[in-house]
Amino acid sequence: MLKREIYSAFEDVVGAENISEDPAILESYTRTTRGVSPRTEAVLLPKETKEVQAIVKLCNRYKIQFKASSTHWGPAGFAPGPNAIKMDLRRMNRILEINEKNMYAVVEPYVIGAQLQAELMKRGLNCSVTGAGANCSALPLAAHEGLGHSCQSMSYGERNLLAVEWVAPDGEIIRFGSLGSTGDWSCGDGPGPSLRGIIRGHVTPLGGLGVFTRAAQKLYHWPGPSIFPIEGVSPHYAPNQIPEGFMIRYISFPSIDARFEALRKIGESEIAFQVMCFAPSMVAANIATNNQEDMEYLERISKSVQGPGLQIIVAGNSPRDFEYKKRALEQIMEETDGKSLELMEDPVIGGGQLWRCIRITGSIRETLRATGVFGGVLGGFDVLSLMLEYIKQVAPLKADLMKRGLVLDDGAIPFGQPVEHGHYGHSEMLIRFDPKFKGTPEALGQLAGEATNIAFNGKYGVLNSINGDERHDKFGPLASNYHLWLRGIKKSFDPGGASLADSHITVKE
Ligand SMILES: Cc1cc2nc3c(=O)[nH]c(=O)nc-3n(C[C@H](O)[C@H](O)[C@H](O)COP(=O)(O)OP(=O)(O)OC[C@H]3O[C@@H](n4cnc5c(N)ncnc54)[C@H](O)[C@@H]3O)c2cc1C
Missing domain, CATH: 3.30.43.10 (Uridine Diphospho-n-acetylenolpyruvylglucosamine Reductase, domain 2)
Structure with a gap:
């Protein structure tokens, strides 16, 4: 007390x-x-x-x-x-500005992604929403990495961050980017001081470096309807049609290499609004409205695919643009032996999935619906091929737990996603389990340790799950001793150690 x-x-x-x-x-x-x-x-x-x-x-x-x-x-x-x-920060809940001309929005921390996106869509604009769900903060400094389903065309947190208002850990208010000099929010780097690289890297400091009270983020063009025509009652609600100029497909390939080639070509031709290399289990979970249905869809999809897959959403900026993108995708599928999943071509199923992925409302189905908890392995953020290779190496660890009956047997097929048309990439392995099942928490703890060692020994970069002193100290020497820089920043801006840094890094010598 x-x-x-x-x-x-x-x-x-x-x-x-x-x-x-x-x-x-x-x-x-x-x-x-x-x-x-x-x-x-x-x-x-x-x-x-x-x-x-x-x-x-x-x-x-x-x-x-x-x-x-x-x-x-x-x-x-x-x-x-x-x-x-x-x-x-729930009382700080205002959208402060939507600047249509300069394409940025300024929000306080308790504005959520769904709210901001709905306002933007009315204006023909859109923003990247964290893959955690549209229920999370729209502040580009709240989400862990800020990766989301639309990163292919709208990038992620670090890249979309513009000017920021920050209460530093000692209580000083720092306004940086253009906000620090001209008072406008359009630029994160100036004129005026730029501290973008100080306050975050590919992940945020997770509460360890003061409080971000307002921030601006970059916006993008939205070619779709201002409001989605939704019908039904939760969980059976979905748009009554696929909006004109939009298409969703789940395409499977004969091999990992063929899928990678398709990813490369899709990126190079810049035809995709979204690309998510969902495993069949993730597609099933997103589509299903309960656990029973989830397992039924999983069986059906697993039988229909020929190998590793990807889900793609194509959005046309004009009828001509849409036709061009569709034709380019057809050609890529031909060249890589891609096969479209019929289920996703169904306008009701595909329409629902399209809406959930654009509005980011499906994540909870995928992660928490089964048992109320979720786990798995978070890869890092680097060259896409490296990230996909890392997670491929982790897959046998999950397969082993499935074989031993300790986690849900929903396939040991990893997830990956390209960012900015493939300039970067990220990968994950989702694991669903019952936390009360005897032996499961211990087995998952062991799996996490082994997955970290694979990343460390194989030099797969710094995982997004590397938080806290011990883990930063381990990975720092592998990556230009970044941990010493992080600690130096923490020490300079938080000499009293007031901003709790158990998920970040402390000032310890
Ligand atoms: C099911 C699930 C899926 C997820 N998927 C993703 C994903 O796809 N991509 C992704 O990036 N993350 C993901 N996450 C991680 C994380 O949950 C989200 O990034 C985060 O929840 C989004 O913002 P929030 O408002 O909920 O943040 P909070 O949960 O409120 O906070 C997250 C962290 O940021 C700090 N923080 C938040 N706001 C501020 C602020 N204004 N000032 C200072 N510090 C602050 C907090 O101290 C905390 O450490 C996922 C989490 C879950 C549970």
């Missing part, structure tokens, strides 16, 4: 109704999408930047740590434990 004097000081900042140490409230913040964390001392709900700043300054004065979260969807969004407070 906080000393009364400290509690009152926090209360003076946010008001009595926006601070709580009620055990029931605190307990609710201990539940995350990956488990339970210890209770924190208090939860505070600031409304604006100057309140965030005042809280951070008090934390520094009283030697208390803080951790801010946007929607708390992420496993790293947990409550920070003893001698620390949680900042829940």
Whole structure:
């Protein structure tokens, strides 16, 4: 429990109704999408930047740590434990600007992807939404990497980030990019100071480097309807038609090499709005509305595909552009022996899947529906072929657990995705399991260790799951000693160690 004097000081900042140490409230913040964390001392709900700043300054004065979260969807969004407070940013929920001419949007942390995207689509614009789901923050600094389904054509968090307002860990408000000089949000790098490379790399600092209170992100052209024509009631809701100028296909190939060649050609010709190398289990989970259906679809799809596959969405900017893209895809399929999955050509099934993937509403079906938890292996972010090779090496580890009956037998087929038409790539292996099943948590822990060792020994780059001192210290020497730079940044901007960095890096010598 906080000393009364400290509690009152926090209360003076946010008001009595926006601070709580009620055990029931605190307990609710201990539940995350990956488990339970210890209770924190208090939860505070600031409304604006100057309140965030005042809280951070008090934390520094009283030697208390803080951790801010946007929607708390992420496993790293947990409550920070003893001698620390949680900042829940849900009252900072405004879209501050949609600049149609210069194609950027400025949001506060509790604006979610679904909200921003809906507003943008009315204006013929779109944004990259995190693959975690449209229920997550639209702030380009909240999502872990900010990778999402549309990265092929709309890139990801780090690349889309423009100007930022940041309450640094010592309480100073820093406005960088063009915001720091001209007051406009259009550029992340100037004129004025650029700290984009300081505040994040390919992942964000996960609460370990102060609080991001507002940020701008780059927008893209949206060639589709301003509103999707949805019918039905959840979970049986979907558009009643595929919008004109859109097409979705799931294409399977005779070999991994043939699929890679198709990916390369699709990227080179820039015909895809989205490309996701979903395994059949992921397609089935996305389409199905319950677990039973999920298994039925999995069997059906597994029997229909000839080998590794990819899901592609094509969007035409004009009827001529659409025809060209369709013809180019046909030619690529011919050259690589690609075969289209009939099920996805069904306008109802394909239409639903198209909508879920564009609006990013299917992820929860894929990850959490089966048992309420999910796990697996997160690859890094590098050259696509390297990332696909890494995850191929991890696949036998999952196959072994499936054989031993410890995790769901839904195929040990990895997932991969190209970014920016194949300039980069990322890969993952999704594992669904029952956390109460005897031996499963231990086996998964062992698998995670082995997968990390494969990345380390095979020099597959720094995995996106490398968080915390121990793991950064292990991988740093492999990658230009980046851990020393990260630690130096942390030390300079957070000399008091107030911003809780258990998912990032601490100032330890
Ligand atoms: C099922 C599932 C799928 C996922 N898939 C993806 C994916 O495809 N791509 C991806 O990038 N991530 C993914 N994640 C990881 C992560 O959940 C999301 O990136 C994150 O949830 C998105 O933002 P949020 O608002 O929920 O962040 P939160 O959960 O609120 O926070 C995430 C982290 O960022 C910090 N943070 C959040 N907001 C701020 C802020 N304003 N200032 C300072 N620190 C802040 C928090 O302290 C925390 O450490 C997934 C997670 C789950 C559970």
